[in-house]
Amino acid sequence: MGSEGDEKRIIKKPRFLCLHGFRTSAEILKKQVNKWPQSVIEKLDLVFLDAPFPCQGKSDVEGIFDPPYYEWFQFNKEFTEYTNFDECLQYIENYMIKHGPFDGLLGFSQGAILSTALPNLQEKGVALTKVPKVKFLMIIGGAKFRSPSGRQIF
Template identity: 95%
Template sequence: MGSEGDEKRIIKKPRFLCLHGFRTSAEILKKQVHKWPQSVINELDLVFLDAPFPCQGKSDVEGIFDPPYYEWFQFNKEFTEYTNFDECLQYIEDYMIKHGPFDGLLGFSQVGAILSAALPNLQDKGVALTKVPKVKFLIIIGGAKFRSPCVAEKAYSSLIRCPSLHFLGETDFLRQYGSELIECCVEPVVIHHPKGHTIPRLDDESLKTMMSFIEKIKKDI
């Protein structure tokens, strides 16, 4: 019986709940992530979730990816005021209760990456994900920070302590904000790439960095 338990530990993959970008979908994020080599995909258990609200405006991916498109919550132009934010947090928690447990979060762009990076400290402060196991790992692609003081105070008043992997594009319009987010993390691993606001393909160096990160977190699940 002990050997069977050992075997289960050996084959367990880090399980990530994947949160898509602004006005896209789980299916779109899945297609974007699957540009990565199969050697990476095979090492992770990735679960893709559609945001709770139908898209309330034009999507930037129209004509590139097919609808439907969804959004996590609504916000003003300055990204300082949010509508349906608490409902969004509850929606994610309900999904994690029903389909979990999850080891980590993978997020892209607005609002997937911003949300993913904020959730560990919101969880620690008792604001979100209070009924599920702690988020242990983050993969952040094209990330940034919340600008609303009431959310930011809880999300970044202490350092984000879980191991995190960040993708930072040289021409990403969120690059500066992604760098500011990285400064909030205790154990950030950063993959720099020459592209813009996108999920990049992995060159030899970034593949090596990502596989090293995966091997490290596998020891902690």
């Protein structure tokens, strides 16, 4: 038994910024993650963010999940050229500044690609320079960025 002076130990839940997949949304990722065991979800503080760009084509989840759908960035067929990538990085950093701090990133599909790249870009001083370092990652269904030569970028 503790004495009167003992204080209860407060454990802070790790806070994750959750980045959804290509041509989906924060709401869709939230529905998917909420299927996880409650014992996992209750240990995390999850914040879901919609990507900055409206979907520029047909979403693979049409008919399964309701719109609207969003994209983090666009890419060519070979995944070697990217459009709106810098704007996407700035959008995420601005959100983290306004709504943070965040301990980690959770990413699904295109959001997983970003979540994997961001700590490396942060370490190089290219992205997320105005927010605390990303400490944790949860990656679901990711891939790698490639350069025009086919080499892995990160």
